[in-house]
Amino acid sequence: MAELQLRSVEKTYGNGFKAVHGINLDVKEGEFMVLVGPSGCAKSTTLRMIAGLETISCGEVRIGDQIVNDLVPGKRGIAMVFQNYALYPHMKVHRNLSFGLRLRGASRQTIQSSTDTVSGILEIEELLDRLPKQLSGGQAQRVALGRALIKQPEVFLFDEPLSNLDAKLRASMRVRITDLHKRLRDEGRPATVVYVTHDQVEAMTMGDRICVMKDGHIMQVADPVTLYERPANAFVAGFIGMPEMNLVDAVLTRQDGVPSLTVEGQTIAIPDGLGKRIVGPDGPVRLGIRPQHLDLVAPDTPGAFTGTVANVEFMGHESNLYLRVGEADFVAVTPAEARFGQPARGDRIGLRPQGQKLHLFTAGDNGGNISLGTQHLQGGNDDNAYHSRTRAHDNSAGDDKLGRGTPHELVGR
Template sequence: MAALNLSRIEKTYPNGFKAVHGVDLDVRDGEFMVFVGPSGCAKSTLLRMIAGLESITGGELRIGGTVVNALPPKQRGIAMVFQNYALYPHMKVYENLAFGLKLAGTPKAEVDQRVRHAAQLLEMEHLLDRYPRQLSGGQAQRVAVGRAIVKKPEVFLFDEPLSNLDAKLRASMRVRLTDLHRTLRDEGQPATVIYVTHDQVEAMTMGERICVLKEGVIQQVDTPTALYDRPANVFVASFIGSPEMNIHEAMLQSREGRPGLMLGEQWLPLPADKAALLPTGTEAVRFGLRPEHLGALPRPDGQSLVVPGTLRTMEHMGNEVFVHFALGALPFTARVPADQLGALQGASRGDTHGFHFQLAACHLFHAVDGRRLC
């Protein structure tokens, strides 16, 4: 059993800098949890405190129900994989995998069995006889993961393990690692994983749940879908999703009894159910709309509102096009399937077009503190 429980965890570095501000978090036994956030938000600090590589200056950390604040790393039942997977250059892959176990006095037959099992899980049996210099970046990273697997830890900690790989390899390693987590679960050896990344795509595709951090404070902990559909604040809304959610300040204004808002010079009606959820007295909000809720054609169900915008640029991705346009002075990005460009096909910069806003899908945030209103 290796659930983790972080209670009011704080970190103040010896120089007085407070990097972590009272983090409360439960990671379930066998869960794949991702910590995501921009550089400097204290992902590594938190992970290193869990690993025991960094002291905890406030709060309590439990692993499997036991308070481990004072336990050295070796006694925490964890294995960590870093971005820089420093393998021993003078040892073959087999020895790299076996080294830690041998050092711990594990019987030879068991070392061999564990090394071969890890190699099989990571499809690298053919690499066991090679030296690290004979490996590609992706292969070396697999060996680094293998070194963690042979330890049979209850908790795996990954700190940006794929950052050094090119985009294509990163994509295949993502699948390999999530697959590995499921295989271990199927084999009756479930491992709790905490995976740190600054890459929201990695977070969204790998995490069963995601913990979004900003400046040492948790912003939201949720499933990928819930984070995407119901971001708790403007920070999460703009951090998750690519292209980013369009977010602009807006003033509430009813017209002829209909709730609505002014976006620059443009008045847009607000869906009644959303307007009803706004705290009474709200005057200003931050209005958010994901790029896929902006189109070039009317929605088949009639649930969109056409607004004239000025075309800036179009980025062709193959199956879809990111259309950048302006509503008055406000920039917007629409994400349009390539076969639904309509009159935008062949349009030029500066042309005026009708863009279809799917307002039922809009997000409204507090004008000042950015928290989700509805």
């Protein structure tokens, strides 16, 4: 197993379209890195460049201590699992598994023992004599996984491997893949993984770290908790979390050093702890607050936004409450137990943000987070052990061209 480094990697197509804009990414040895982003964010292109299936226009890709830019895929020490399995339809499962080994000229004995081991791990022993068309989706995906595993590669690449499966199977395969990764780590054979998905649930549940991408730029690289609690910019804040984080235009003002926020003519004070963390001048900002961090209160309560209920969605264990405050829309998640006496459409109510959970971003769609504090400049202010453990990783994020890839850069500007 080896670490993987991307240095200023760019992809420009023949028609001049630039898909990837000089990204930098470090994946540590044995790390499970998830590339996530909306359609067209170039996450798959990035993965294909690592695999060697797409040429690299500029920059370098390094696996271990070797630059692999000019190596064919077969020489890069990688294995890849494709979205639609890509099993060879005319070969039985055991031949699918051992195709790579046979090409390398491995002995019959090696092939046999490797096939046995891998099929044992993935519980596909009884499928070895079947053709791919005789397999169900989940079985085919396990075989595809086996084909990658049998090669014992330096880096595993997954290109949306669970997208073709139904929800239930997807959940079980998700657990299977993460279990496998942990098992290999426990056995002292840690597997470096780059996993592409557009599904944030997969990203959050599987990744040691997550790299959020947009339009060929890296938005943030961090562990799931940091990504959720300390998004580097408004895009990451809106992309991670269900329902989406509320992002509304606001005006930041400081009177006698006490900051307050005005949204649609309604002003709320910013609690002390958060107020000290805010960097940047007064003026227009974007306020971010997760739906889970809004409390239902009586209208005109100080520190709350008052508006009219536009809709209520009962979800079973909770309800989504849509509130219209002037031109701004808020969504709040309220517990299901509170559904009796819960407001109905047209009611006037108040929503009070849990003060410390507010995020402030500079104005604009990808505005940087200005509420993370200056301590972040020194490499993190977390007392959370988990954060501290992954802090070193967090610094590897980077998108030099935009200068908005890391909180570090954001605050520095």
